[in-house]
Amino acid sequence: MYYETRARSLLKTISWRTWATITTALLVLAFTGRFELAIAIGSLEVVAKLILYFFHERAWAKLKWGKREMPAFVLWFTGLPASGKTTVADMVHEELLKRGLKAERLDSHDLRGLFPETGFTPDEVDNHVRRVGHLASMLEKQGVVVVASFVSPYRESRDFARRLCANFIEVHMDSTPEACAARDERGLYEQARRGQIADFPGVSAPYEPPLHPEIHVAVDSLAAEEVARLVLQALKPGRNGARAKAPHLARVQHQQS
Amino acid sequence: MYYETRARSLLKTISWRTWATITTALLVLAFTGRFELAIAIGSLEVVAKLILYFFHERAWAKLKWGKREMPAFVLWFTGLPASGKTTVADMVHEELLKRGLKAERLDSHDLRGLFPETGFTPDEVDNHVRRVGHLASMLEKQGVVVVASFVSPYRESRDFARRLCANFIEVHMDSTPEACAARDERGLYEQARRGQIADFPGVSAPYEPPLHPEIHVAVDSLAAEEVARLVLQALKPGRNGARAKAPHLARVQHQQS
Numbered sequence: 001m002y003y004e005t006r007a008r009s010l011l012k013t014i015s016w017r018t019w020a021t022i023t024t025a026l027l028v029l030a031f032t033g034r035f036e037l038a039i040a041i042g043s044l045e046v047v048a049k050l051i052l053y054f055f056h057e058r059a060w061a062k063l064k065w066g067k068r069e070m071p072a073f074v075l076w077f078t079g080l081p082a083s084g085k086t087t088v089a090d091m092v093h094e095e096l097l098k099r100g101l102k103a104e105r106l107d108s109h110d111l112r113g114l115f116p117e118t119g120f121t122p123d124e125v126d127n128h129v130r131r132v133g134h135l136a137s138m139l140e141k142q143g144v145v146v147v148a149s150f151v152s153p154y155r156e157s158r159d160f161a162r163r164l165c166a167n168f169i170e171v172h173m174d175s176t177p178e179a180c181a182a183r184d185e186r187g188l189y190e191q192a193r194r195g196q197i198a199d200f201p202g203v204s205a206p207y208e209p210p211l212h213p214e215i216h217v218a219v220d221s222l223a224a225e226e227v228a229r230l231v232l233q234a235l236k237p238g239r240n241g242a243r244a245k246a247p248h249l250a251r252v253q254h255q256q257s
Numbered sequence: 258m259y260y261e262t263r264a265r266s267l268l269k270t271i272s273w274r275t276w277a278t279i280t281t282a283l284l285v286l287a288f289t290g291r292f293e294l295a296i297a298i299g300s301l302e303v304v305a306k307l308i309l310y311f312f313h314e315r316a317w318a319k320l321k322w323g324k325r326e327m328p329a330f331v332l333w334f335t336g337l338p339a340s341g342k343t344t345v346a347d348m349v350h351e352e353l354l355k356r357g358l359k360a361e362r363l364d365s366h367d368l369r370g371l372f373p374e375t376g377f378t379p380d381e382v383d384n385h386v387r388r389v390g391h392l393a394s395m396l397e398k399q400g401v402v403v404v405a406s407f408v409s410p411y412r413e414s415r416d417f418a419r420r421l422c423a424n425f426i427e428v429h430m431d432s433t434p435e436a437c438a439a440r441d442e443r444g445l446y447e448q449a450r451r452g453q454i455a456d457f458p459g460v461s462a463p464y465e466p467p468l469h470p471e472i473h474v475a476v477d478s479l480a481a482e483e484v485a486r487l488v489l490q491a492l493k494p495g496r497n498g499a500r501a502k503a504p505h506l507a508r509v510q511h512q513q514s
Binding site: 057 | 266269270273274310311314315318359361368371372374384387388391392395396398399401
């Protein structure tokens with residue numbers, strides 16, 4: 001994921017014009033400066049410079065100077081089960097891709113599908129979240145924006161992920177267990193309340209909300225589209241996709257009005 | 258990690274010349290074709306085109322068309338403990354970076370350092386290797402070459418990693434437990450033989466050698482530098498760093514002579 005700096009374009013411009021003007025001057029000299037030949041020279045110049053320009057471009061395409069890696073970031077959605085993380089993270093990811101960012105999506109469902117033996121005990125969840133944090137940090141290091149959505153109920157493992165990442169943006173999808181249960185199409189809250197699911201955050205296991213999330217959204221009175229819009233607003237990931245800067249967030253807090 | 262296609266350069270060349278020639282024609286028309294003004298026009302053209310070219314470049318720098326992700330690959334070193342995987346993988350990684358490839362290094366020691374709770378039972382090792390395989394595949398998908406070195410003693414988990422990756426190149430560092438024990442500076446083989454380390458591949462646990470590794474090196478009579486050279490030779494990762502193609506390996510087998 002590269003963009004080209006203005007300095008690169010400037011040097012390339014000077015380089016091209018130097019060669020092109022030398023070519024024109026030599027052509028004019030060769031034709032001894034008769035005006036009737038201006039059209040001929042012009043035509044010849046077009047052909048000559050087309051070829052010259054092309055090889056000039058090829059040479060520059062191999063030069064790394066002035067091509068920079070885009071600064072990436074890790075957008076980490078945390079919140080109770082059925083707080084809307086996956087839906088909102090999908091929307092945000094799609095929008096970042098539309099803006100031309102190189103972005104990867106990491107979701108709890110996909111990873112647990114791939115590694116079905118991952119359990120739900122605090123230790124297993126912690127280990128899982130820390131490994132995902134490591135994965136996210138490796139992608140970020142290589143210039144890939146990561147949109148991750150995991151319940152990630154424990155502060156310790158979220159902070160482990162934060163320490164590994166250069167630009168970690170925690171998004172707290174703040175909801176109540178009651179509101180999540182109402183949103184929960186799979187009936188997990190009901191099963192957890194009946195004691196059929198052990199270690200269920202918000203029911204039979206703790207959920208430790210982030211103390212200082214970069215982005216906080218009280219989601220219960222908002223539609224998913226509105227939450228996604230608020231997150232993107234807080235991120236400000238560049239007006240044009242190709243030049244998006246990593247967000248320079250202090251502590252943007254979005255409270256419902 | 259992008260390179261620019263010839264088609265992109267060709268279109269850019271035509272685009273530039275169209276605008277530049279229109280500019281020249283309009284200037285000549287404006288100056289009514291007097292020869293004495295040729296130098297003046299030429300000078301003016303240099304200035305005008307410098308500015309035009311620069312903004313033309315800036316516009317193209319934002320266009321994605323014809324910019325392609327470099328095809329990446331995963332180079333996976335497997336072999337008994339102390340068979341020389343880390344040393345050789347480090348050398349190969351360094352060489353790939355020198356050739357301008359975007360390459361990440363994943364090593365068993367680093368990862369076990371980061372996740373010290375990862376155990377050595379067959380199940381734990383399998384799970385660890387499969388998660389590393391997933392990490393490697395995510396990096397590969399984003400255009401990053403991965404150089405991984407893990408004992409990864411079980412075929413099943415190596416094949417899991419292979420299935421996730423688009424271009425998985427297994428390097429078997431083939432050595433005997435005796436030769437590895439002689440190479441082993443940390444005395445792990447000795448401890449394993451005394452029963453102080455359980456599940457030690459080659460001593461108290463099986464090591465399942467790859468049946469059809471893309472690259473096979475019988476390392477025992479070779480210096481690490483020679484092994485690295487053989488691996489790079491088999492890889493053929495492009496003559497110039499910037500345009501390296503993913504290796505199209507059939508089944509390159511390097512046997513010691």
